[in-house]
Amino acid sequence: MSPSSTEPRPARTILHADMDAFFVSVELRRRPELAGKPVVVGGTGNRGVVAAASYEARRFGVHSALPSSVARRRCPHAVFLPGDHALYGAVSAQVREIFDRYTPLVEPLSLDEAFLDVTGSQRLFGPGAEIAAQIRAAVRDELDLGCCIGVARNKFLAKLASVEAKPVARPDRIDPGLGVKVVEAGSEQTFLDPLPVQRLWGVGPATLEKLHRLGVVRVADLHVVDRTALQSTLGANQAGHLLALAVGDDDRPVEPEREAKSIGHEETYPHDKHTAVELDRELVRLADAVAQRLRAQGLGARTITMKVRFAGFVTITRSVTTADAVDLAPDILGLLRPVLETIDPTPGVRLLGVSGSNLTTPSHQLSFDDVLDAGPDWSAATSALDEIRGRFGADSIGPASSLDGRGLNVVTRGGQQWGPDDER
């Protein structure tokens, strides 16, 4: 037990801001004629998924992560847009500027969500609910976008509150929602108890199934469940986590700067790949993309992981850990090629991925012995590569062995992030 757990914690005021159908709302700013219509942003191919749906599309059961093919069936008259990640990133930065006016403690969760700790801002701007209203007004007036904000004493409650503040699409109408929802001190349990248990952070389909078997359907059920059974079903860690959330306990701080723990790329192909030659070509592109991002952040990876998803959706990962961190594509390839050779591609591979973890500073500085050794100087060649890409764009140059007549680099953010186009 840490000393702090026996002392009363200072009360905090946390906001969770969540943009309304963010990607769709950004698209509507440049295509206002689509306002009021079902609009879906996401993968356009048959293997894509929905990234965002307008509330008009949600009335037909279209939601994020739904396969695009299903979305088209449910709402054939919707307008489907491929998405523009670069634009969303730029608008997200503008939203962030508004948040920054109210507190330096802003923790982005994604392009369209953030936590704000406004505990120290209230003397200047008023209570949390007031700050939330000011932020909403600024986002609406300056950026022509909607957002909902939850206000509570911690991140977990604030996030739940923002969901309660959101508009709701029903088959016959769209309820506009509260916009701002405050969970007042002392009312937390009344707020939590009736909620379905899957609203707790960390309860997905698998955990929900286990909880249902224990008779836990709502948050209130966690107060009376047999704790031994809960622990043996979920493990002590997850059981403790859920019991704490069920009484509204969450002391995680708002962290403005979080360091990445892994950097990776993966790609689903419109048609399965069946040969080692094809997979090797894809591996070259992925390794090059990951290496490029590692170098851009001044990092190297000690662990390199390859992910393979077969036609039947069975997914395996294989990783290699080295003493020295790598940030060059040839080094990553050198580690992964022997692993790839153990994979039988004949059943069909639908996805290949490469990621680096155990991130640290790279260790490819050449020693005198390396220079004497007549091997290729990948470090110098890669620096030149990065410079060319910096000046002429990411597609301007790439490894020749990755060429197959359809472009040089992997599809990165801004491309088909939500699945492949059918023709690719």
Add this chain to the structure above:
DNA sequence: TCTGGGGTCCTTGTGCGA
């Protein structure tokens, strides 16, 4: 209906040295 891409965190199993 058939499942993206970017991540994080946790659990379990295994190998190894003390």
Add this chain to the structure above:
DNA sequence: TCTGTCGCACAAGGACCC
């Protein structure tokens, strides 16, 4: 020398999040 155990690091996979 053999065996058991403990702690640690790593590998692999699962679950979850947006």
